[in-house]
């Protein structure tokens with residue numbers, strides 16, 4: 001079994017992650033940048049898990065943008081600021 005991550009965890013490596021949902025049957029991937037937070041699912045919220053499929057150079061990973069299925073994890077103190 002490979003490690004899986006949940007929303008709000010810090011992304012350990014920039015790469016393409018497999019996204020597995022709990023409440024609806026959907027499997028897709030998301031490209032995430034290291035040291036950002038794993039996003040939430042719009043449908044199942046916290047009940048989504050991420051597994052690293054392939055590492056990607058950080059310079060090749062665009063900043064995460066909300067998608068049809070995922071939304072940025074809210075920072076507890078400053079929801080409108082992105083950590084530098």
Ligand SMILES: [Zn+2]
Nearest residue numbers: 021041043044
């Ligand atoms: Zn979901």
